[in-house]
Structure formats: C-alpha cells, structure tokens
Amino acid sequence: MARLALLALAMMALGQMAPGTPARAEPLVADLSSHLIAITTGFTGADVLVFGATDGEGDVAVIVRGPEREEIVRRKERMGGIWIHGQSFRFRRIPAFYAVATSKPLAELAAPPVLARHQIGLENLRLDAGGREGDPDYKTFAEALVRLKQSEQLFPESTGKVQFLGNQLFRASVGFPANVPVGTYLVEVFLLRNGEVVGAQSAPLVISKIGLGADIFLFAHRDAPIYGAIAILMALVAGSSAAYLFRKV
C-alpha cells in the first residue's frame, strides 16, 4: 500500500519534470491534503496535512509561511503621565504566519548556518528592519515582534512533528488558528541528509474568507465610494422608517 502510494507520488513528480531533463527520481515529493482553506463566519481554525515521500532515509522539515507584509512594532513611552506610542521599528517582508515541523529536534537536524540559510526555525527567521539591524534597540524590538506574533498564535512556539511511516513516507499536521490572516501561503518541504539540504519542494496554500462578512469587507475596500454612499442611504432609510413606525397615532 505504502509502496503504491510512493509509486503514484513518484510518477506525479516525474510528470512535473521539464522535458529534456534527464529522467531521475526526485529525492522528495510532497503535497497538501488541501490547497484552500475557506474562512466562514463560524471558522475556529483548521488543520492541513502535509504528506510525501523521500527516496531514502533522511530528515524532513516543513515550513509554512503566510503572505509577507510590513509590520510596525511600537513601544509605549510615558509622556506627561500618559502612555503614548514612542519609538517604532518597521520590519519588512515579515510572514503573517510562520510554523515549522521537523522530524528531529532542530539542533540535530543541521548546523546553524544551514538552518539560517533556509530560515528553518523561528530563531532563524530573517527579521529585516530596513538597515536598522545594527541599532542597539533592534534586538528588543525583534523579540517583541516575535512575542506579539506568538501571543496571537501566528508564530506557533513549539516546533511541530514530522512523522515517518517506515523510512520513506512522511506526514505532518499544521494547525491554523481562528485569526489566521488571509492570503497565499507557501508550504516548503526540505529533505536533509547528514546536515545538508538535498531536496526541496514547495506548494501553495490559499486561505481566504468567504460568506457575507467577507463580501462586505471586500466591497468596503474595493468600492469605497459606493460603500460610503450605501452606508449613508441605509442610515437614512433606517432612521426615517423607524420614525415612521413609532409615529404617534
């Protein structure tokens, strides 16, 4: 059964190969149980299964990265008795979500430079402050960024587990919280042997809102003038009809 699945996956991988490249088995093939997560009104989070096969023994690391955006971390400072936003750092190209799952603890997986190069593990995530990395306050703000993201459950603290079935088939479950940001996610799977990355594959994952709430949100942002006009119209109609209903008879 496992062999059959492996065969099927290997054939899929072969089919994706560009013509002209010499026919050689991919060291790694992987896919997701679902490529789309729909957030409806009652959404409480979702799990996605990452599964695949390797061409032999090795370790696997799975990285899930949300859409990148600029994050601003601001520090509150006391001024005239009240707390106001003072110094701030802009972090560029920060994934809205970042989760890792590995088959071995990070330290046993590869040497720090290898992990850093592929940004495997939260401590290896690049936090680009637009050239201000040398600033004495950089570390404090970078730590605050990670801590705040963790408290929102968008940077899961613990590293997930990649499980091997036999020594070639693997699977890992990635959990997304209820407040997961929408956008196109990238799931990267790395195959490591003797501390070196020998194979990598990535797959996209789309998370989007559906339903009335999502439609209203999109409408408000895409057709702002029409949305504004409708908001006024609704208020006028609601106000006058209420007055009509409650008029003295």
Place this chain on the structure above:
Amino acid sequence: MYVYLPIAEISVNVFVILAMGTGVGFLSGLFGVGGGFLMTPLLIFAGIQPAVAVGTEASKIVASSVSGVFAHWRRGNVDVKMGLVLLVGGFIGSSIGVWLFGLLRSIGQIDLVIRIAYVIFLGIVGGLMLMETARTALRARRKAPSRKLHQHTFLHGLPFKVRFRRSKLYISALLPLFVGFAVGVLAAIMGVGGGFIMVPAMIYLLGMPTSVVIGTSLFQILFVTANVTFLQALHNQTVDIVLGLFLVLGGVVGAQLGVLYGTKLRADWMRALLGTLVIVVGAKLFFDLVATPDDMFTLAASARSS
C-alpha cells in the same frame, strides 16, 4: 448570539450591542442629546477599535437625526441660511478632520488622540451637567440675578456681516462658519454629532433664539455626519454597516422609551445621573491612559504592503 462584524473584524454579542444602543438611545430620548459622546467610548470598551467606533457612530447619527430634521423642518424651526453657513464650515472642518484622522492613523496615534479628546470632552460635559444640576437646586431656593440679554463684544465687530432673518440676527458670517468648522472637526475625529457643543455655542455665542436652535443644529449635524460617514468609508474604511444597523435598531427603541418616560421622571435627578455617568466613562478612559500597560509593545500591520 454572536455576529461577526466585517469591518471591525471581531465577533460581538448582538445583545450587548443592542443593549448599549437602547441604553444610549433612552438617554437621547430623555435629554434630546445625540448620545454619540457616550456610544463611542462604550464601543471602545466593548473591544471595537476606536477608529471603527468613530466611523460607525457617525453613520448611526445620520440615522438618528434624519427624522428630527424632517419634524423641525415641517414646523419651520430650521434657519436654512444659518444652517447652510454652519454646514459650509462643517464640511470644511469634517473633511480636514477625516484627513487628519487618516494621518494620525498612519503614524499610529489615532487611538490615543480619540481617547484624549474623549477624556477632555466628557470631563467638560459631565462637569457642566453636574454644575447645572447644582445651580438648579440652588435657584429653587434663591432667585438668580438677572443677566443682560444682549451684550456687545468684539465678536460683533467682525467683518462679512449677514442678516439671518429667521434667527433675527445681523452678525458676521465668520462666527457660524467657525462654529460649524469646529464641530465638523470634532465629528470626524470623535464620531459625535457635536450637538452638545453647537447648541450652547448657538445660544450664547451667536445669540440665536432657542426655538430655531435644535432644528438648525440637527440640520447641520445630519449633513456633516453624512459627510463624515462618506469620507471615513472612502479614506479609512472604518464604517461597519453591520454594527451601524444594530446600533440604529437599539437606538430607535431606546429613544422611544426615553421620550415616553421623559415626562414621568424628575429631569434634574436624571441630569445628575447622566452627568455622573459621563464623568465615570471619562474617568475610565483617563485611567486606561495613565495606567502602566501590560505590554509595552504593540504590533500593527502597515497599510502599505511590503
């Protein structure tokens, strides 16, 4: 029952929002105040971002003032010329206000400015209400000294004098223009109609007869809050129509109850109660500003995508 607010992006208990709308509506009906200055802080306490609370409250004031404008219009209690001058000031003020709102939001200070503005205004309004109550209690015992009805100050020397027939006034157009402007800025930044500022200003600063004050101020409030609603939706996307509908629903029921009970309750006691409530809300906002925050850092996604 929870409902997801698409713009505020949080789920709220419908009954909590309805109860807040009804409670504030009740006070509106009782005292003839708009209630925006109470509703916005309550929404903030309920966990809605101050920016969305302000934008949405503006749309709710449009709904609650429209019927009043019609009623006063029919009775001829609207000084249209005065209203239009106020409105010109109001449009300029609210447009600048919404622009300022967006600017403050982009530098991460809008929540702070909204909170500070509320602490100041709730403090003033609550304090005045309590003083008024105390004065009424005193006046019941001793006769108030008579005041000169019409005093000439430097305000009457300003240029661009215009005759406002309905208000029986011959004053500089700059005065109502300025009043409208100031109220417009407040409407945009605080999500209030501004009646609690405009009505005293119209009576004491402009010297308008009380018979046309309410109708004319409602006329100005309706159009200025409509302008704020539109501009907030256009520039800042902070108007939540789902939240707005629930607020209107609670508000109209509450206002009817308020009008109904208004005649049965002792007005001075109710005013003291409202004044106390206003002070308490302001004090809570003030405490949140001075208390040491749990976390010294905040995180915000930049509007500009990287």
